[in-house]
Each structure stands twice: as structure tokens, then as C-alpha cells.
Amino acid sequence: MQVAFRKVLSFLVLCLTPVTPALAQTQSTTSSVNDLAVALVRVKSEQEQEALLTRKDDLNNSALLRALKSLSDPLVQKGEYNEALRISNLAVRVAEKTGDRMPLAMALYEVGAIQARRVPPKEAVSNLEKSLAIFEELGAKKEQAQALLAMAIAYDNDRRRDLSIKTGEKALVLSQELGERELTARIFNALGTAHTELGNVESGFEYYHKARTLSEQLNDKVTLNQVLNNIGRLYTAQGRYAEGLDYLHKSLKIVEDMGPAADRRSLANKLQSIGLIYRRQGRLDQALAYARRSLAIFEETDDKFGVANIQNNIGVILKAQGSYVEALELFHKAMQGYEALKATPGVARSWNNIGDTYRLQGRYEEALEPLQKGLRLREQMKDRGGISLSLNNLGRLYQHQGKYAEMLEVSRRAAHLSESLNDSEELWGAQERIGRALAGLGQPAEAREHFLAAISTLEFMRRNVAGGEQQQQSFLENRLSPWHGLIDLLVSQGKHTEALTYAEQSKARVLLDTLQTGRANVRQTLSKEEQQAEEQHRRSLVSLNSQLTTEVRRDKPDATRLAELKKEVEKARLEYEDFETRLYLAHPELRVQRGDAPIIKSEELTSLLPDASSALLEYVVGEQQTYLFVVTRDKPDVSVYTLPIKRDELARQAEAFRLQLAGRDLGFRASAGKLYDVLVKPAESQLRGKTNLIIAPDNTLWDLPFQALVGARNRFMIEDAAITYAPSLTVLREMTKRRKIQTGPATLLALGNPGVSNEIAKRAALRDGKLQPLPEAEQEVKALARLYGTSHSKVYVGADAREDRVKSEASRARILHFATHGILNNASPLYSHLALANGGAGEDGLLEAWELMQMDLQADLAVLSACETARGRIGAGEGMIGLSWAMFIAGVPSIVVSQWKVESAGTRDLMVNFHRSLISKPKAAKTEALRQSALRLMKNPETSHPFYWAGFILVGDGR
Numbered sequence: 001m002q003v004a005f006r007k008v009l010s011f012l013v014l015c016l017t018p019v020t021p022a023l024a025q026t027q028s029t030t031s032s033v034n035d036l037a038v039a040l041v042r043v044k045s046e047q048e049q050e051a052l053l054t055r056k057d058d059l060n061n062s063a064l065l066r067a068l069k070s071l072s073d074p075l076v077q078k079g080e081y082n083e084a085l086r087i088s089n090l091a092v093r094v095a096e097k098t099g100d101r102m103p104l105a106m107a108l109y110e111v112g113a114i115q116a117r118r119v120p121p122k123e124a125v126s127n128l129e130k131s132l133a134i135f136e137e138l139g140a141k142k143e144q145a146q147a148l149l150a151m152a153i154a155y156d157n158d159r160r161r162d163l164s165i166k167t168g169e170k171a172l173v174l175s176q177e178l179g180e181r182e183l184t185a186r187i188f189n190a191l192g193t194a195h196t197e198l199g200n201v202e203s204g205f206e207y208y209h210k211a212r213t214l215s216e217q218l219n220d221k222v223t224l225n226q227v228l229n230n231i232g233r234l235y236t237a238q239g240r241y242a243e244g245l246d247y248l249h250k251s252l253k254i255v256e257d258m259g260p261a262a263d264r265r266s267l268a269n270k271l272q273s274i275g276l277i278y279r280r281q282g283r284l285d286q287a288l289a290y291a292r293r294s295l296a297i298f299e300e301t302d303d304k305f306g307v308a309n310i311q312n313n314i315g316v317i318l319k320a321q322g323s324y325v326e327a328l329e330l331f332h333k334a335m336q337g338y339e340a341l342k343a344t345p346g347v348a349r350s351w352n353n354i355g356d357t358y359r360l361q362g363r364y365e366e367a368l369e370p371l372q373k374g375l376r377l378r379e380q381m382k383d384r385g386g387i388s389l390s391l392n393n394l395g396r397l398y399q400h401q402g403k404y405a406e407m408l409e410v411s412r413r414a415a416h417l418s419e420s421l422n423d424s425e426e427l428w429g430a431q432e433r434i435g436r437a438l439a440g441l442g443q444p445a446e447a448r449e450h451f452l453a454a455i456s457t458l459e460f461m462r463r464n465v466a467g468g469e470q471q472q473q474s475f476l477e478n479r480l481s482p483w484h485g486l487i488d489l490l491v492s493q494g495k496h497t498e499a500l501t502y503a504e505q506s507k508a509r510v511l512l513d514t515l516q517t518g519r520a521n522v523r524q525t526l527s528k529e530e531q532q533a534e535e536q537h538r539r540s541l542v543s544l545n546s547q548l549t550t551e552v553r554r555d556k557p558d559a560t561r562l563a564e565l566k567k568e569v570e571k572a573r574l575e576y577e578d579f580e581t582r583l584y585l586a587h588p589e590l591r592v593q594r595g596d597a598p599i600i601k602s603e604e605l606t607s608l609l610p611d612a613s614s615a616l617l618e619y620v621v622g623e624q625q626t627y628l629f630v631v632t633r634d635k636p637d638v639s640v641y642t643l644p645i646k647r648d649e650l651a652r653q654a655e656a657f658r659l660q661l662a663g664r665d666l667g668f669r670a671s672a673g674k675l676y677d678v679l680v681k682p683a684e685s686q687l688r689g690k691t692n693l694i695i696a697p698d699n700t701l702w703d704l705p706f707q708a709l710v711g712a713r714n715r716f717m718i719e720d721a722a723i724t725y726a727p728s729l730t731v732l733r734e735m736t737k738r739r740k741i742q743t744g745p746a747t748l749l750a751l752g753n754p755g756v757s758n759e760i761a762k763r764a765a766l767r768d769g770k771l772q773p774l775p776e777a778e779q780e781v782k783a784l785a786r787l788y789g790t791s792h793s794k795v796y797v798g799a800d801a802r803e804d805r806v807k808s809e810a811s812r813a814r815i816l817h818f819a820t821h822g823i824l825n826n827a828s829p830l831y832s833h834l835a836l837a838n839g840g841a842g843e844d845g846l847l848e849a850w851e852l853m854q855m856d857l858q859a860d861l862a863v864l865s866a867c868e869t870a871r872g873r874i875g876a877g878e879g880m881i882g883l884s885w886a887m888f889i890a891g892v893p894s895i896v897v898s899q900w901k902v903e904s905a906g907t908r909d910l911m912v913n914f915h916r917s918l919i920s921k922p923k924a925a926k927t928e929a930l931r932q933s934a935l936r937l938m939k940n941p942e943t944s945h946p947f948y949w950a951g952f953i954l955v956g957d958g959r
Contacts, residue, residue, distance in 0.1 A: 065103055105134035142175075149190060205234070236277055241461070242467075335350035512731050612634060625643060643678055654704040664945055680711060736893075749810055755837045855890045
């Protein structure tokens with residue numbers, strides 16, 4: 001702070017250049033006054049300040065007040081309210097000594113205006129009323145309007161919205177009478193906030209747009225920044241995330257252009273609002289990054305309310321991630337901060353979040369009291385938005401307890417409030433819980449209507465998600481419960497075909513939209529400046545990736561350096577994703593039309609079955625049970641089997657079985673039989689004789705190797721049927737539409753055993769993250785070169801198997817084959833990658849999933865002959881997000897990928913046999929070719945364990 005004061009003082013002194021003796025005397029006096037102002041501010045005790053004032057017999061109080069204001073104003077502008085308030089209170093004491101009413105009124109106004117900005121706005125109204133009385137006495141109408149505006153802001157921050165509107169309207173009459181357009185714009189903005197907070201959304205928008213028009217005409221950046229921010233927050237509350245993020249970034253640009261003079265608290269609040277959008281879109285890593293940036297500013301400016309708010313927000317993110325203990329710690333810290341400030345809205349927020357976390361921990365009895373405490377406080381404050389949120393959380397608790405009557409009552413109240421506030425996020429949850437309560441109370445027709453209403457609200461929100469495919473795919477992950485509730489209802493009513501329709505509507509929506517309407521080509525639309533910025537982000541990420549890879553491959557990596565590089569890489573990734581999201585905001589033409597792709601109809605289902613020996617199997621994993629839908633040609637009506645296994649238990653068994661196979665456990669058969677009995681046996685009679693199974697898994701079933709389940713006669717499923725995985729049946733329909741009629745030999749692009757530095761072993765058994773040489777992988781692709789012939793294949797090995805070659809040549813190949821190391825990134829699956837050689841300018845040798853997504857591929861088949869390429873993060877509803885999902889986005893309809901860390905020699909034999917079958921029987925299905933290759937390994941005693949032959953699956957179009 002002292003450095004800032006010295007700068008102000010130096011500026012004031014240097015700007016005064018003596019020219020005449022009289023001017024010199026004036027300047028000397030001014031300098032003396034400014035010196036005194038700085039000295040008074042530096043002194044902390046009132047006694048020392050009084051001593052300084054007393055010694056100045058010739059004190060010019062008016063000049064001193066101006067000097068103090070010149071020190072306070074920049075602090076207010078930057079949001080440093082505590083120090084600004086201390087200086088302004090000092091100005092009140094100086095003004096009281098003058099005996100002049102106007103300076104005193106102005107000083108009281110400055111104090112009240114600063115207090116009005118804080119939450120809670122302690123003593124703001126009292127000081128502003130004192131100043132207003134003097135302004136009225138003196139007939140100072142402009143000052144009256146300013147004081148009334150500050151009072152309106154104070155009332156709003158104290159959640160007294162009716163008083164805020166009434167006071168703001170008085171201010172508006174005066175400002176318009178005086179023709180004070182800048183002041184009028186600020187009043188419009190304040191009235192917009194009060195009206196929207198009160199639920200008068202249309203009036204709020206009207207005032208905001210008036211404020212925006214005026215501030216743009218006047219080039220008033222300060223007010224324009226506030227207005228854009230408020231419009232962005234309002235759109236966010238309505239679930240219109242793309243528009244909300246657009247306005248928030250426009251506002252952020254104004255603040256960034258202001259530089260050091262910008263209001264730091266305004267910046268922190270803006271970052272907080274942007275983080276909220278990312279959280280609601282399911283991008284929790286981005287939300288956390290923004291929250292931490294915001295927290296740093298609030299701590300820097302000593303904004304205790306802001307700190308408590310961010311602690312609360314970070315707790316909400318951790319709660320969403322399942323870190324309940326850490327979330328509770330932050331909620332209790334935030335509670336302490338709110339209580340110290342007597343900030344009742346924050347206390348209510350903390351009680352609400354604590355109760356909801358208890359619910360998620362299964363502590364239902366403990367959850368009720370804090371939830372009710374939060375609700376009571378919000379009802380006392382008449383906080384309609386907060387009441388809606390508390391009621392929804394109570395509804396969730398009652399749902400877990402099976403208290404349908406109580407659940408229905410609170411959910412109906414929540415729906416009414418959220419609808420009046422146009423709050424889509426709270427509305428869909430209330431609508432869904434009304435549906436579940438009505439279903440539990442035996443009212444299926446009414447329940448159906450509310451499930452459909454919740455789905456409609458979510459579809460509206462989904463169409464308004466900000467960003468590209470990465471942002472879109474996470475949106476529905478935690479919002480599938482209305483679909484699941486409706487499926488439960490329809491199955492119970494025997495409406496199986498309709499239930500399957502809604503199961504399909506809940507799956508692979510981003511992938512479906514992309515297949516239906518095409519993927520946006522971002523780079524073609526960028527300006528030169530955007531291209532340069534994009535290239536800078538990319539090069540930064542490539543450089544950090546290269547440094548991290550080099551460190552990882554050392555014989556003895558430096559743990560400290562490794563941790564630092566991982567943090568830097570994560571930061572660069574988030575910045576790149578954020579930049580890409582902003583590109584979509586700047587170029588609305590890039591947005592894919594969402595929700596328009598038609599869901600598959602019942603009469604189309606059999607068209608997906610190539611013959612009578614085929615069957616479609618679709619799973620829907622619910623919290624309490626799982627459904628299996630089956631369609632066959634000899635029984636075209638949809639059959640449904642209810643599998644009595646809970647989601648958590650199914651996940652546990654499926655993962656345990658996968659790990660048994662990946663670990664070459666000889667005791668796997670008991671698990672294989674148990675899972676078969678749960679997942680397949682109920683439909684065994686309908687599936688008898690079916691030799692081609694197309695499976696649309698759900699949730700953790702994406703990780704399950706169905707091919708290795710053991711059924712009747714102690715036989716593996718793959719012994720009796722070829723198995724294909726599909727993201728959804730509707731997506732499969734779109735993929736089959738892309739099936740090309742081949743008129744000539746297939747063209748192959750294959751890369752194997754890419755050269756890497758710092759090799760420490762001559763060969764490796766697994767194609768995992770050690771990045772050791774893979775001689776079998778090299779043999780694999782060279783064998784493929786002989787199979788396809790030199791005129792129809794391009795094969796690169798060692799140092800020639802470069803990333804830049806893939807990017808330049810892959811679009812011309814009909815078959816892509818990668819025999820290399822695959823590295824899974826569970827935390828950020830679109831950064832899972834295939835390891836290639838480092839050659840090529842601007843490339844790091846890591847072909848990451850997000851880079852694959854940006855490619856335009858024409859291949860019919862891609863084979864990722866590496867470890868765990870079928871895996872990633874299971875995005876509920878969207879499927880397995882990772883390398884295979886990225887390949888689909890890039891345009892490849894059929895992909896062979898692995899479910900665990902595969903063995904190199906066995907993989908070589910499996911892949912060579914697979915391609916040999918494709919070439920020798922060009923009309924045979926790809927899935928059957930993979931099956932035959934797996935059976936050959938199964939018959940070999942050395943590779944009979946499923947570890948060797950069951951690791952690879954075909955996802956997509958298996959024909």
C-alpha cells in the first residue's frame with residue numbers, strides 16, 4: 001500500500017510545475033496538503049492523526065478532502081474496500097471540522113457508497129440517509145440521485161429487493177430530470193439486478209439492455225462491464241450457458257483492458273461466474289481452476305465474504321467429484337467466515353451444502369436438520385432462488401428415505417419457484433422428483449408428464465451448452481435420472497418399445513449430433529490473430545509434453561521436477577480447452593445443431609440385424625436395477641429383462657473380473673459364470689442360436705469383456721458368437737449409413753514400434769507406459785505390409801513412425817493400424833495418447849485423443865493395437881470417453897481397441913490373423929474376422945487364457 005501512496009504523491013507533485021511565484025506558492029500549498037493526506041493515511045491511530053491535523057493551523061480542509069478522495073478512489077476502483085473505507089472515514093472526521101454541510105454530506109456519501117458494495121452492507125443505509133438528508137436540505141439533486149442509487153445497491157446486497165427497486169426508481173426520476181445519462185445507465189443496471197433477483201426476469205432484461213445501450217453510447221466501460229457481467233449471470237441461471245459465457249467473456253475483456261486500474265473484486269466475481277458455467281457443464285477441472293484463481297484475488301484484497309463464497313464453491317466441486325470429507329471441511333470453513341460477517345445468506349448456503357453432503361454419504365438422519373436450518377433462514381430472507389435449491393435438496397433426501405408424500409410437497413414448491421425465476425437447473429430436478437414421487441404414490445400418468453417435462457427442460461439446456469464436443473459430452477453425465485425414471489415407469493407398464501426409445505435418447509447424444517450434422521472445422525474459420533493464439537497454445541502444450549516425456553523416460557526421474565511439469569502440463573491443457581471454448585463463442589457458426597438427430601424408430605431396429613442369426617442387446621444401468629433390451633428378427637418386438645443388481649455392485653463385479661483377466665488370474669471362471677448369469681442368462685432362450693451379438697453397453701459395462709463370459713456348456717460367449725460393441729443403436733444406424741462400397745483393394749497406413757529416446761531394455765512384454773522397444777509390434781506392421789502389398793500400404797517403423805506423418809497421411813487411408821504404446825489418462829481421457837516418434841516440427845510424439853478429434857479421417861477401420869485403448873472415463877450416457885470416442889468423432893465407423901494392457905507377442909499374432917481374414921474374405925464381417933483370430937489364440941495352449949485373446953474388442957460398425 002505504501003508504494004501505491006508514494007506513486008500517487010509523486011504523480012501529484014510532478015504534475016505541478018512552478019511558473020510564477022503565485023503559482024509556486026499554490027503548488028507548494030497543494031504539495032503540503034497532499035503530503036499531509038499521505039501522512040494521515042499512513043498513520044493508523046486516531047490520536048496520531050489528530051496530532052497531525054492540530055499542528056496544521058493553516059489547514060485547507062477542502063483541499064485535504066480532495067487529496068484524501070484522490071487516494072481513496074483508485075482503491076475503490078480496484079475493489080480494495082477496506083483501505084478505501086478507512087480513508088473515507090478519515091475524510092468524514094476532516095469534513096466535520098469544516099462546519100460546512102456539503103463536504104460532510106459528500107464524505108458521508110463516499111463512506112456509505114463503499115459500504116453498500118460490501119456483503120453484508122453494514123451501516124451503509126445509515127450513512128447514506130444522513131448524506132441524503134443534507135443533499136435534500138441543500139437542494140443538490142444530482143447528489144441526491146447518487147445517494148439513492150447507492151442505497152438501492154445496499155438494499156439489494158442486503159436482499160431487500162422491494163426497497164431496492166423503490167429507491168432506485170426515485171433515483172431514476174431525478175437523474176432523467178437532470179439529463180445525467182451516465183448516472184441513469186448505472187441506475188438502469190441496479191434496477192435490472194433487483195428485478196431479476198426478485199424474479200421479474202423480463203423487467204430485469206429490459207433494464208439491463210437500456211443500461212447497455214446507454215453505457216455503449218457514452219463509452220462508459222465501468223458500467224458496461226457491470227451490465228455485461230449481470231446479463232451473463234442471468235443467462236447462466238436460465239441454463240443458457242453459451243450466451244452466459246459469451247457475455248461474461250465480453251465483460252472480462254473490458255476488465256483485462258483496464259489493466260492495473262481494474263476492480264480486482266469484479267474480476268474475481270467474474271472468474272467465479274465463469275467457473276460456475278464450467279461446473280454446470282460437468283467440466284469440474286476447469287471449474288476448479290477458475291475457483292482457485294478467484295480465491296487468490298479475494299485473499300489478496302482481504303475480501304472475507306468472497307473467500308467464504310469461494311470456499312463454499314470449491315466444496316461444491318469436490319462434492320460433485322465424490323470427495324465428501326474434503327468438501328465438508330470447506331463448507332465448515334465457509335460457515336465460520338459467514339458467521340463472523342453475520343452474512344445470513346452464506347450461513348444458509350453452508351447449512352444446505354452440509355446437509356446435502358451428509359445425504360450423499362448415506363447419513364440421512366443427520367442430513368435433515370442442516371437442510372431444514374438452511375431452508376428456514378432462506379424463507380426468513382425471502383430468498384426465492386435459495387428456497388428453491390433447499391427444497392430440491394430436501395426432495396433428494398426424502399427420495400432416499402422413500403417418503404414420497406413429503407418429497408412431492410417440497411418438489412412441487414421447488415418447481416413453482418424455479419419456474420417463476422426461469423431457473424432451468426433447479427427446475428428440471430424438481431420436475432424429475434415430482435415424477436418419481438407420483439410414481440411411488442401410484443399415479444403413473446401424472447408421473448410420466450413430469451418426467452417428460454424434466455427431459456424437455458434438459459434438452460433446452462443441452463442445446464445451449466458452450467463450447468465444442470469436449471464441453472458437450474460431459475453435460476448429461478449427472479442428469480440422466482429423468483430418462484431412467486421414465487424407463488422404470490414404462491417397463492413397469494409393459495411399454496417396452498417406448499422404454500427402449502428413451503434409453504436411446506439418453507445415450508451418445510454428442511456422438512450422434514456429430515455423425516448427423518458433421519463436425520465443426522474450427523481452424524478454417526479463425527482470424528489470423530486467433531490462428532496465432534491457437535498455435536501459441538498448441539506449441540506451449542507440445543513443449544511441456546516433450547519435457548514431461550523426457551523426464552519420465554529417464555533412468556531415475558527427478559520426482560520434484562516431474563511433479564512441477566505435471567502441474568504445468570495440466571495448466572496448459574486447461575488454458576487450451578478454455579481458449580477453444582471461447583472460439584466457439586466468437587464463432588457461433590461452429591456450433592453443431594444439437595438434439596435434432598432423430599432417435600431410431602422401432603421399425604428400423606431389425607435393419608441393424610444382417611440376418612436371423614443376429615441379435616441387438618442394449619443395457620441400461622440404473623441405481624437399483626439394470627435393464628436388458630433384446631431385439632431379434634424372429635421376435636421383432638422389444639423384449640425387456642430386469643436384472644436385479646444395483647449399479648455399485650455391478651461396477652464392482654465387472655471391474656474385478658476385468659482385472660482378473662488383465663492379471664492372468666487362473667481363477668477367473670467363477671466370476672465369468674456369475675456375470676453371465678446376471679447379465680445374459682435371463683435372455684438365454686431368446687439368444688439361443690444367435691451367432692452375431694451387437695451390444696450397446698451402459699455405464700461400467702463398457703469395461704466388461706462380454707466375449708470372455710462363460711455361459712452354457714462352460715463355453716466362452718465368443719465361442720458361439722461374434723460380439724460388437726456400439727455406443728447406441730441410433731449411433732450404429734448412422735454409422736451403417738456411412739458404410740462405403742469398396743471397389744478396389746484396401747489402402748493401409750500402419751505405424752509400429754516408434755523410435756523413442758533413452759531406451760533401457762531390449763524388449764518389453766506389455767505395450768504399456770514404459771515406452772520400451774516393441775520388436776513384435778514392428779514385426780506386426782511389416783507382416784501387414786506383406787499382406788496388403790507395397791502398392792496398397794504405407795508402413796513406418798522406428799524413427800519413421802512419426803506423429804506428423806499420421807496427421808498428413810491418415811486421411812487418405814482406408815485402414816489405419818497403430819502398433820505402439822498406448823497411455824491411458826483416466827483423469828483427463830482426451831489426453832490419453834498413442835506414443836509415436838518425435839519427428840516433425842511442433843510435434844511431441846504423443847498423438848492424443850483430442851488431436852484425433854480434430855482430424856478428418858475417411859478410413860473404414862482403425863486398429864489401435866496398444867494397451868487400454870478401449871478405456872477412458874465412462875461418461876454416463878455418452879459412453880467411454882477416450883481414444884475410441886475420439887476416432888468416432890474424427891469419422892471412423894469401426895475401431896478395434898483393447899480393454900487392458902496387452903502382451904506384445906500375442907497381440908502380434910492376433911492382429912496379423914485378423915488382417916489376413918479381412919483380406920482373404922473381403923465380404924466377411926470385421927467382427928467375425930476378429931472372432932476367428934481370437935479363437936486361433938484360444939486353441940493354442942500357450943495363449944489359451946483370455947488375457948491373450950479377449951483383450952481386443954470391435955466398437956462401432958462390425959460389418
